[in-house]
Amino acid sequence: MAQLDLADGNSHRGCSSVALGLRVIQTLGMNQDKNLLALSQTEVESRRRITWAYFMLDRTYNASRNYSLCLSDTRFTLDFPSREGERTRSRGSLHEKSIKQGHRVDQGIMACLLRLYSLWGKATEWVFESMSTSSLPPWQSGSALAILESEWMQFETQFADTHRYMNVDFKRRARDEPQSRSYLLTWLSVQFLFHSIPCLLHHPFVTMIKLRHMPGNLSATFLQKSFETSLIHSRWISRFIREMKEVDLRLYDPFFGYLAAIAATIQLEHTGNKNPKIALLLNNEYRDLVAFMTEMSAEWDSMRILVNRLNELAARHQDYGSLFYNQDGFSGTLSNMATPSNLPRMSAQDESLMWDILDLTSLGFSQTSEISGMKSPTSNEVATDDNEISRSLTDEDLEDHEVESPNPAHKPALLGGEVSESTHEIPGPEWPFSNQTGNHTMGSGVPDIPDWMIFGDLMTEHL
Template structure:
C-alpha cells in the first residue's frame, strides 16, 4: 500500500500518452488534458485485466449496482480512466481464481493496493479537476469496498461526495447536447447507482432534491432476460393486466423498492423508541412504510413476480448465464421480505408497543404475527434454494437480509417446546451458515456471522425457563441486536475510524445496553392445562388457527417495561415472544410474495 501511495504522490503530474496506452480516450473518458499521473506497472497484463473485468460482469454488475453500460463495458474498458480500472480490480479481484498478480502475494494485499491507487486518483480529480463520470463511478465502487471492509466513515464520505458531485453536475438530467445513447445510459446508471448505494446503506435520498416531478430521470435499462409469460391465457385477468402494465425492467423496481427500504432502515435506527402514534395508526411510520410498499407493489408487472419465475424448473446454468437479471430479481425479493420482517420484528414491536400495552388491537397482533411468519419463511426458502441449486450469491446485501431473519429465529427459539426450539435453532443455523459463506468474499459478512454467534451465546446465557425464573433477575443486552439490525452500524469497525480523537466522540468499545427487571408470572395459554392463570387479564393471549395456511400462529405478548428504556428489555418478556409466535415453519409459500 505504501508503495502505491509513493508511486502516486511522488511523481510530478504528467500527461498520459493515450496513443500507446490501453486507457486511450473515448466518449466515456475525459476530453480535457490530463493532469493525473499513475503508475501503469501496478496494472497486470491486459488479458488478466479483462478476465477480472469479466468476473465483475458476472458477480458484481447489478449485484447490486447497475453502474456501467453492460453491452459495451469490455469493449470500452481500455478507453476508460485509470481510476475505473483500479476500482474494478479492487472489487472484482475477490472472484478471480488465478492469483498472484504482479508482485502481490495474495488477493487482499492486491485489492488494498488497487483501492489506494484508485482513491489517490479520484482525490486528485476532486481537488483539482477535471471531475468526470469516471470519478463518480469510482467513488461508488470505493464506497462498496470501504463499507464491506467495515470502514463506514470512509464509505459514507465516498458515497456522499458522489451524491454531492452528481447534484452539482446536474447528473439527474438528460442533456440534449449528448447524442450518444451509450453515454446517456451510463449517466443514468451512474446517478441511480449512487441513489441505490446510499439507500442500501441506510441513507434516505430524495430525488426531488435534484429535479422536479416532471423531470425525473429515467430508470436504467435492464439487460437481463426476464421470464417468458407468453403462455398466459389471453382471456384471463392476469393476461389483461400484463398487457395494460408498462414493464420498465427489473432494475427499475429494485430502485423503486429501495426508497421503501431506506425509510425502514431509518425506522430501525430509532430502536423502537415509542411515540404518540401506535403502529396501527395511519399517522405512524409503520403504516406509512407499509402503504409505500403496497403502492410500489401495484406497479410491479406480473413478469417479475415470484409466481412466473418458475424457479424450480431453472437449472444452475439458467441462473448463472442470466445473472444480470436474477441478481436484481433476488435483491428485489430479499428487500421486499426484509422490510416486512424488520417492521414486524418481535423485538422492535415490543419496544414500540410499550406505551400502548393496554390498548393493542388483537387484529394488529394477529396481522404482525402472520406477516412475520410468512416473510421469514420466504427468505429461508430462497437460502435453501441457493444451496440446492449450487447458485453462488455475490450480493452482500442478501447476507444482511438473512442476518435479520436469524435474529428473529433466535428470539423465537427460546421456548419450552422442544420441537419448536429445535426447529428454530436449525433455521438460525441455516441463516448463520449462509452469512458465513458470504464472508469468504466479503469481510463484513464474516464479522456479521461472528456477531450472530456471539448474540446466540449472549441470549442463551440470559435464558431461564419459566419453571426456574421465580425470584430471579434477568438481563438482556439489546445492543447486540442493534449491531445486526442496523446495517450501517453492523459492519462498522471503529478501530479504523477516519477521524482522530479530537473530533470523533464515538466509543471504540461496545457498551452493553441492559436493564435489571423482574420476570413476569407464567402466562395462561389456551390448551395448556398446567398453566397458572395470570392475574392481569390485559396480558392474556390466545392461539389462533390460520385455516388457509394450515398453521398455528399466536399473538405477541404485550411487554411491560417499567423503566421505559429504549435500549433494554425485560428478559422474561423477550423470551415470551418465542412462546407466542408459534407457527409451522415448513414450506409456507402460498401468500406474502411479490
C-alpha cells in the same frame, strides 16, 4: 472506491465518497433527465446507471444509527436505466403516477429493484429514528408504519406477473439457462429486499422499542400481525438461501448477509417452540441463515463479526426468553390488556448487542476482538461516532468469485424438547443454545405457530 471502502469496513471514507459522488451528480444535473437531453443515448444511459448506482449505495447503508440519506428520493427525477437484453416499452421512473393498481406494466426487473431500494431507505429511517410519545400508534391510519406498509403493498400490486416467484421458475432456469444468470441475480436481490422490508418493520425487537414508550393500551391484534408477518417473511429469506445453494448460484454482496442476519434474529425467537417439529424446522432455518453468512465471511471479515454477534445473542437468548408479548399464543383469549409496561424487556447489554446486529455501520474493523472470535463489546464499550461500516460490491462485480465453504460444525441442541436427527445437514458454527432446563423454560416463551404457517403448502407465493 466507495464500494470497496464500505465493504472493507472503512465507513467514514466510504460514506464520504458516496456523499461527494451524490453532490457531484446533483451539481452536474445527472439526477434529472431534463439535463441529459443534449447527450447521446449511450452517454445518457451511462449517466443514468452511475446515478442510480449511487442511489442504491446511499440507501443500502442507511441502516444506521449514525448516518442518514444524503439525497432524498424527490431529487431523483430521471428515468430508470435499461438492462442489456431487456425489451420493455417503458423503463419507468421513481415518481411516475401512470401505473394503476391491477395494471401490471413490466418495466423490467431493475425498475423493481430501484423502487424497493427507495422503500428500504424509508424503512431504515423509521426504524432508527426515535419515536416520540406524540407519534401516532403504528396500527393507526396515517402513522409512519401504516404509510410504509401501504407503499410496500402498493409496490406488490404493480409487480409484473412475469417476475413473480411461481413464473420465474428460479431453480430450473439457474440450472438450464446460464444466459439468465444476470437476470436471476437481480431477481434474487429484489426478493431479498421485498421480504426484508416487512422483516425489519415488524421485527420483535423493533416492535418492543417503538411501543414501550407509547402511552395507553396496545393493540393485541397488531402484535399478532407483527408476529406472523416477521415469521412468514423471514422464512422466505431462508428459503431463497436454500434454493441458491441447490443450484450453486450465490450472492457475494455482504449486504445480503446483513439481511440474512435480520431474518436470523427473528428465527431465533422461534427456535424454542414447545412443538418439537417446529423447533426442529426453525432451528434448521436459523442454521441455513447463519451458514450463508459464515460462507460470506471467507470473503468479508465484517460477516465474521456479524456471525459472532449472532452466536452471542443465541447464548443470551435464554436470559430474556421471547420478545413476543403473549407467551401463551395469540388466540384472542388474552387475560391481560397489552400495555407498554408488560411488554417483554431486554437488559441494556442485550439491547446494545441487538442494535449492533441491526446497525450495518457497526461492522467495521474497529471491532478487531470480534474478528478474533471474542465477544461483542459491552454496553459501556460500544462506540457511537467511531463505528466503521461493512460495505458491499455489486453482484455483477463479484458473481464470478469463488468462496470456500466453511468447515462443518456440530449441530446445536434444539430447544423445546428432544427431536430426531435432521434429514439434512447444513454446515455452520455451533450455537450455544441451552436445553429446556432450570428456570429458562424456552418452550413456553414462544407462542404457538399455526401449522399452515410452517408445514402446509398454503405458504403464500407472493413473488
